[in-house]
Amino acid sequence: MTFRFTLSGTDGAARTGAIDTPRGSIRTPAFMPVGTAATVKGMFPESVAETGADILLGNTYHLMLRPGAERIAHLGGLHEFMNWQKPILTDSGGFQVMSLSGLRKLTEEGVTFKSHIDGSKHFLSPERSMEIQQLLGSDIVMAFDECPALPADRDRIAESMRLSMRWAQRSREAFGDRLGHALFGIQQGGLERDFREESANALREIGFEGYAVGGLAVGEGQEAMFGCLDFATDMLPQDKPRYLMGVGKPDDIVGAVKRGIDMMDCVLPSRSGRTGQGWTRRGMVNVKNARHADDPRPLDEACTCPCCRSYSRAYLHHVQRSHEMISGMLLTWHNLHYYQELMQAMREAIAAGAFAAFEADFHAQRAEGDIEPL
Incomplete structure (x- = not known):
């Protein structure tokens, strides 16, 4: 079976459809939980699937350093290694390498850098990135690029972009026909x-x-990001999936889908969960706050996730303040469940031609803020 993208509905610039792969179909718009080091932190793979996720993201940079792409290939590939049989997208490693700052040296050929783990020296190029991602066995491979932090002057942005385009050509040639x-x-x-x-x-x-x-969601702010998406998305082919990298908060996601984006990823649901933050229809709730200590209500009364079905705000407050592992596990499960419910709601709204009404309701609920304390 080949890779295929099909649009089934549009509403303004917003689109819904599916990406079909040999490992399963990805409903779009799609949110990809991030499994940086072959795990979504705090979650079993089966639990991630239960939230409604069709695809995960793995990280080339982290996996090449530990445990190593060749080792993962020897053990059957990333899907087998991490017990996830649905599609996996791997990033190229470029963003992480560029963020190393003083630990790297950039040339036309690629990037030489020191591992943040043990200081060992490594080289990453378009060809090596394609090789690593093939060893991992990912279904969707990202071209190797450079991503400068914003703000930056026009000369720096132009130089970086043109280097990335030369690397894109080399990535295409090295990827071959798979x-x-x-x-x-x-x-x-x-x-x-x-x-x-x-x-x-x-x-x-x-x-x-x-x-x-x-090159967005790197410090430019939401207004600037949306302003860029207003023109950048339409420059890309209509008949291919469009992926906004590293986004984001729920309102970022809704705004991106409104502007024609089909795929997104972000560490926010799991990272927030580990720090006591739950994302709900009424915004973000910090369970560390004292107001939750005696509250028997769930985090979100409309939510059907295991966290909201079985545990109170008081319990979540207690285990977070006590630094118990279950705190991050429950809140991560809830956050991923909420994100996937949000994606499903947008898919349904687009299919029904009701995205504007969905968006208005989404913002109205968030404007209400959290439920009143008891």
Whole structure:
């Protein structure tokens, strides 16, 4: 079976459909939980699937350092290694390597860097990134790129974007023809319309199975990100999936889908869960706050996740303040469940031609704030 993207409905710029892969179908718009080191922190793979996730994200940089791509390949590939038989997307490692700052050296050929774990020296290039992702066996592979932090001056953004486009061509050549697997190109160009268009044109000429909007959610703020998506998304092919990398908060996700994005990922649901934060229809709830200590109500009375079905705010407050592992486990499960419910609600709204009403209701509920204390 080949990789295929099908649109089943649109409402304005918002789209719904499916990405079909040999390992299963991905309903879009889709949110991908992040399994950085072959695990979504605090969750069993079966539990992640129960939340409604169709696909996970794995991290090339972290997995190449530990336990090593060759070792994972020897053990049957990433799906077998982490007990996740649905699709997996792996990022290229570029973002993590670029964030190492003083620990790396960038050239046309690639990036030499020191491991943040033990200081060992490594080299990552488009060719090596493709090799690693093939060893991992991921279903969706990301081209190797450079992502400069914003704000940056136009010369720096242009230089970085054009390097990424040259690396995109090398990634395409190194990826080869892998039936059932897909390679996504990554649009760069900061917040600059002309650079985004130049990047999109270069990627379309190379040809990819999907296209990502990269270089956003790196400090520019939501208003600037949405402003960029207002023009950047339409520069990408209509008949291919569009992936916004590293996003985000629930209102970021709704705004991105409104602007034509099909796929997103973010560590926020699991990271927030580990720090005592639960995302609900009425916004974010911090269970560490004293107001929850005697509250027998669930985190979200409308939620059907195991956390909300069986545990009170008082209990969540207690285990968080006591630094018990179950706190992060329960809140992560809830957060991932909420994110997947949000995606399902958007898919249904788009299919019904009711996305504007959904969006208005989404913002109205959040504006109400958390339920009143007892």
